[in-house]
Amino acid sequence: MPQAKISAFFKPSSPHPPPVAPPPPPLEISVTYTRRHPNPESKRSDIDGSQLYSSEIEKNDGIAVSSLRSDPVGKLVNKKRSYAQYHLELGQSDFLLHTCSVCGLRYARGDEGDEKVHKTFHKSFYEGIHFKGWRSERLVSKPSCNGNRILLVLDCDPSAQKRKVEEIIKIMEKELGFSDDQLLHKLCKVYLFISRHRIVGCLVAEPIKKAHRIISNSSSCNDSDDISHKLAVADTELMRPKPTVQFGAFSFKREAIKRSCSTNSAKVDQWDGGAILCEEEAVLALCGFRAIWVVPSHRRKGIASQLLDVARKSFCSSKMLDHSQCAFSPPTSSGKALASRFCSSNSFLVYMAEDV
Known part of the structure; x- marks a missing residue:
């Protein structure tokens, strides 16, 4: 009896299995990529002359896939950063360029190229x-x-x-x-x-x-007469009463200093402009x-x-x-x-x- 129950438990299934429902269709997701405008700064060449090409869009089985093409050597070039020194110009005199007081050349101090140019020009100008x-x-x-x-x-x-x-x-x-x-x-x-x-x-x-x-008078203007006139004016100034300023017990007087007059020989070397x-x-x-x-x-x-x-x-x-x-x-x-x-x-x- 127990053997019959065991055999009944392991009895094979019917030859016609029940129908199975078909699986649902796969979910289709469409992915679309838009090509960006090329950036001219991104195309830079490295020391070996290689370039980083922009990515191209390739289609595979209706799905858009982006691929990156590199140079033949297989190197990717990173974009180099450019560093620049900025200044605030607020009306300073002689801000960036220095003017030499001898040769008159304007150059940038500290710049090796400008310093060399100024040294050559200064020596040629002075010597x-x-x-x-x-x-x-x-x-x-x-x-x-x-x-x-x-x-x-x-x-x-x-x-x-x-x-x-x-x-x-x-x-x-x-x-x-x-x-x-x-x-x-x-x-x-x-x-x-x-x-x-x-x-x-x-x-x-x-x-x-x-x-x-x-006309010599246009330059010299009668040097002797001019000197005599200046001496007369100086003597008149000395004879005038000196103004006095009083501050309590203190009084201040203006003193006139007589200047020496130039001679005719000095007039020849230093002409009036x-x-x-x-x-x-x-x-x-x-x-x-x-x-x-x-x-x-x-x-x-x-x-x-x-x-x-x-x-x-x-x-x-x-x-x-x-x-x-x-x-x-x-x-x-x-x-x-x-x-x-x-x-x-x-x-x-x-x-x-x-x-x-």
């Missing part, structure tokens, strides 16, 4: 431009036996000589106040003073037809001194006077010019003193653009 010499030099004078010499450069000379002259002309234009490319033209003759392998002086001369004599008056009648002149310049380290050594004298003797190949046949362009205060010493008179010749 003279370095000069190795030329194979064919037009020597016009040797002022002394210590190697100093004066060379003449014309427009027909080789390009190497003309480039050296243009380098000097740029410095002269900046210091003398000429506009760019306005100082030199084809008819000019350039005299260079060479000392110890450096160009320390330059004179630009040009042919002219006439000039006007300067006023207008120049010239005679209306023009006189014959052949050589015009357009501009003259000497480096600061060699001034007060007679270099400018030597250049003027050599130009007077060699400007015309047929004859030597007299001082009265040479004229100056409208001079500065220093140029007036130089012209007076060269002509030994306060009445020298001045020419304008229409006199050329």
Whole structure:
């Protein structure tokens, strides 16, 4: 009996199993990706020249999949960060650039490139431009036996000589106040003073037809009369009663100090920066001194006077010019003193653009 119950318990199932419900259909989820606009800053090349390509959209079985394509080496380039120093400019004077008090060049202190440029320019401006010499030099004078010499450069000379002259002309234009490319033209003759392998002086001369004599009174204004007038005024001031200011028991009096008057010789070296008056009648002149310049380290050594004298003797190949046949362009205060010493008179010749 127990055996029958056990057999009945393990009785096989019926040959036709009950029907099973079919599984529900799978849930479809559509994912859509939109292509972004390309960023030009993201495409940067690294040291090996590889690039990071933008991702492309690939479709697989109706599902959008994004893939990233790399360079052949297999490196991904990270975007490099750029660091910049910012400043607040609130109207400070000389904020970023420093102006040299000697050569006048503006440069950024602490910047290696600017410091190097300023050092080279400052040395050329103060001590003279370095000069190795030329194979064919037009020597016009040797002022002394210590190697100093004066060379003449014309427009027909080789390009190497003309480039050296243009380098000097740029410095002269900046210091003398000429506009760019306005100082030199084809008819000019350039005299260079060479000392110890450096160009320390330059004179630009040009042919002219006439000039006007300067009126000495416009510059000196009768020095003796002017000095006498100043002395009379000073004496009158001394004779006037001095004003007194009283503060309780203390009284303060104004004291006049008599200043020493300059002599005529000092007037020649330091001219007043006023207008120049010239005679209306023009006189014959052949050589015009357009501009003259000497480096600061060699001034007060007679270099400018030597250049003027050599130009007077060699400007015309047929004859030597007299001082009265040479004229100056409208001079500065220093140029007036130089012209007076060269002509030994306060009445020298001045020419304008229409006199050329």
